[in-house]
Amino acid sequence: MYHVYMNYGPDQPVLYDITLRIGKAEFAFVTGPSGAGKTSLLRLIFLAEPCASGQILVAGENVARLPESRRHLVRRKIGVVFQDFKLLPLRTVAENVAVGLEVLGWPRRQVRRRVEEMLRLVDLEHKAHVLPARLSGGEQQRVAIARAMIGDPPILLADEPTGNLDAELSLQIYDLLERINARGATVVVATHDRAWVERTHRRVIALERGRVVTGGLPAA
Amino acid sequence: MARLFTFLRQALTHLRRSPLLAGAALLTIGVVFLLLSVFGLLGYNLALLAESVGQNLQASVFFSDTASEAEREAVREILRRSPLVAGFEELTPAQAMARFRSRLGPDQAILEGLGEDWLPASLEIRLTAAGRDPAEMERLAQALRLPGVEDVQHGQAWLEQFDRFLRAARLGALAVGLLVLLAALVIVSNTIRLAVYDRQDEIVILKLVGASDAFVKVPFYLEGLLLGSLGSLLGVALAWLLSAVVQLEPGWLLPEGLGALALEPRNLPWEGWVALLCGGPALGVIGTRLSLGRHLRV
Ligand SMILES: Nc1ncnc2c1ncn2[C@@H]1O[C@H](COP(=O)(O)OP(=O)(O)OP(=O)(O)O)[C@@H](O)[C@H]1O
Ligand SMILES: [Mg+2]
Numbered sequence: 169m170y171h172v173y174m175n176y177g178p179d180q181p182v183l184y185d186i187t188l189r190i191g192k193a194e195f196a197f198v199t200g201p202s203g204a205g206k207t208s209l210l211r212l213i214f215l216a217e218p219c220a221s222g223q224i225l226v227a228g229e230n231v232a233r234l235p236e237s238r239r240h241l242v243r244r245k246i247g248v249v250f251q252d253f254k255l256l257p258l259r260t261v262a263e264n265v266a267v268g269l270e271v272l273g274w275p276r277r278q279v280r281r282r283v284e285e286m287l288r289l290v291d292l293e294h295k296a297h298v299l300p301a302r303l304s305g306g307e308q309q310r311v312a313i314a315r316a317m318i319g320d321p322p323i324l325l326a327d328e329p330t331g332n333l334d335a336e337l338s339l340q341i342y343d344l345l346e347r348i349n350a351r352g353a354t355v356v357v358a359t360h361d362r363a364w365v366e367r368t369h370r371r372v373i374a375l376e377r378g379r380v381v382t383g384g385l386p387a388a
Numbered sequence: 389m390a391r392l393f394t395f396l397r398q399a400l401t402h403l404r405r406s407p408l409l410a411g412a413a414l415l416t417i418g419v420v421f422l423l424l425s426v427f428g429l430l431g432y433n434l435a436l437l438a439e440s441v442g443q444n445l446q447a448s449v450f451f452s453d454t455a456s457e458a459e460r461e462a463v464r465e466i467l468r469r470s471p472l473v474a475g476f477e478e479l480t481p482a483q484a485m486a487r488f489r490s491r492l493g494p495d496q497a498i499l500e501g502l503g504e505d506w507l508p509a510s511l512e513i514r515l516t517a518a519g520r521d522p523a524e525m526e527r528l529a530q531a532l533r534l535p536g537v538e539d540v541q542h543g544q545a546w547l548e549q550f551d552r553f554l555r556a557a558r559l560g561a562l563a564v565g566l567l568v569l570l571a572a573l574v575i576v577s578n579t580i581r582l583a584v585y586d587r588q589d590e591i592v593i594l595k596l597v598g599a600s601d602a603f604v605k606v607p608f609y610l611e612g613l614l615l616g617s618l619g620s621l622l623g624v625a626l627a628w629l630l631s632a633v634v635q636l637e638p639g640w641l642l643p644e645g646l647g648a649l650a651l652e653p654r655n656l657p658w659e660g661w662v663a664l665l666c667g668g669p670a671l672g673v674i675g676t677r678l679s680l681g682r683h684l685r686v
Contacts, residue, residue, distance in 0.1 A: 216596060248597070256594075
């Protein structure tokens with residue numbers, strides 16, 4: 169599904185000569201020590217950073233040379249759970265989740281219904297009208313997850329989606345990710361949560377200091 | 389439609405979040421439109437005045453005491469043929485004196501002791517619209533300076549001066565108006581620019597979750613629109629009030645002497661007011677456009 173091959177660096181290079189391919193409807197982990205470049209890799213995919221050279225194909229589209237005016241069309245196919253959540257501080261939990269659909273142009277009533285559904289799924293209905301600053305780290309994380317998944321994107325990128333969650337909630341979140349994957353979405357999870365990676369027997373792409381160590385190409 | 393309403397509510401919320409900035413912008417725009425409206429009113433009234441002066445344009449031919457009937461007839465003949473002349477009236481010295489007296493009104497005492505034939509016999513000429521052209525009029529005056537004619541007078545020199553004054557005033561008002569508009573544009577554009585900086589993080593997040601450029605920009609345009617509309621409404625309403633007061637009580641603002649010009653302040657036609665009111669939203673949108681230019685790249 170993506171065919172990523174790039175060299176990347178703002179001032180100092182961060183990712184070197186990465187080639188990897190993640191198939192449609194695949195579930196893959198990106199692992200590696202802190203600072204290995206997991207977040208950077210994901211940022212390339214959802215077009216938050218330009219790549220210095222190489223090609224990145226997302227859903228068959230070469231996004232490396234995509235004009236700015238069309239970037240949002242690719243981003244709409246990708247749900248992102250940011251490592252730092254990136255919630256809108258002045259909007260309530262429900263409004264933050266709703267944004268995921270509003271940018272797609274959904275009508276208001278349907279947005280409201282879907283938001284309720286989504287909040288129930290991440291167990292946050294009771295906090296719907298609270299501002300993000302009033303939430304615990306784990307609660308904020310679940311809001312971010314709800315926003316990323318609400319539009320049922322064909323691609324879901326999750327950067328440490330369980331970083332702030334206890335074992336039970338993590339289980340719930342992985343269950344959610346598995347379910348969205350089962351529905352046909354490609355799911356990529358960046359994490360250093362070894363326990364989870366080993367338990368799920370999913371494909372692992374290991375990064376180390378900006379290079380792919382193992383798992384760049386799917387096991388043949 | 390519902391979405392637009394949501395956007396509008398957002399824009400209002402945002403404006404309320406920085407009341408000082410929004411208030412200052414609103415006030416500036418209001419003052420600008422008050423000024424523009426006053427310029428419009430003055431210009432409109434001056435133009436009306438110029439038109440009425442032009443319509444009442446007259447010229448006079450004064451005969452010398454010795455002018456013969458043949459000489460007078462020659463003058464009449466020229467007047468009958470000239471396309472500049474709408475009609476004329478012949479005045480004997482006595483008639484001329486009587487008219488002069490009535491024009492002076494209470495000051496006629498200064499004519500005391502002057503004989504009835506102190507003024508020469510004369511022809512008072514009403515001019516057509518073509519007579520407004522100073523060159524044409526001067527040519528006619530030359531033609532009329534025949535034997536037996538003492539003097540030909542026409543208001544052209546004065547009119548020309550008035551025209552020149554009008555042109556200068558119009559140019560000045562235009563320049564000041566443009567300057568003031570530019571200032572308002574800068575204010576709007578800066579207000580929106582600050583709002584963009586203020587919400588930079590929010591913009592980035594929105595774009596990362598798939599918002600189109602339009603989705604991000606519309607609230608800012610609405611804010612600009614709102615500022616411009618409310619500002620112009622404020623200024624124009626004030627000017628309208630001012631104009632209404634001046635019409636009720638013309639002597640209130642105008643210097644004493646001007647009353648004698650039969651200056652009757654008139655209100656702008658409604659089209660003028662509408663145009664002024666539309667200027668506000670236009671200003672808001674253009675100002676926003678200027679500040680949004682390159683700030684939303686993500
Ligand atoms: N915006 C940036 N500008 C410059 N360098 C950056 C930027 N973001 C990250 N880096 C650098 O890139 C490297 C990889 O960072 P990245 O965030 O991708 O790591 P990571 O694998 O996600 O780590 P973690 O597990 O701690 O989240 C780091 O050395 C970091 O210093
Ligand atoms: Mg990271």
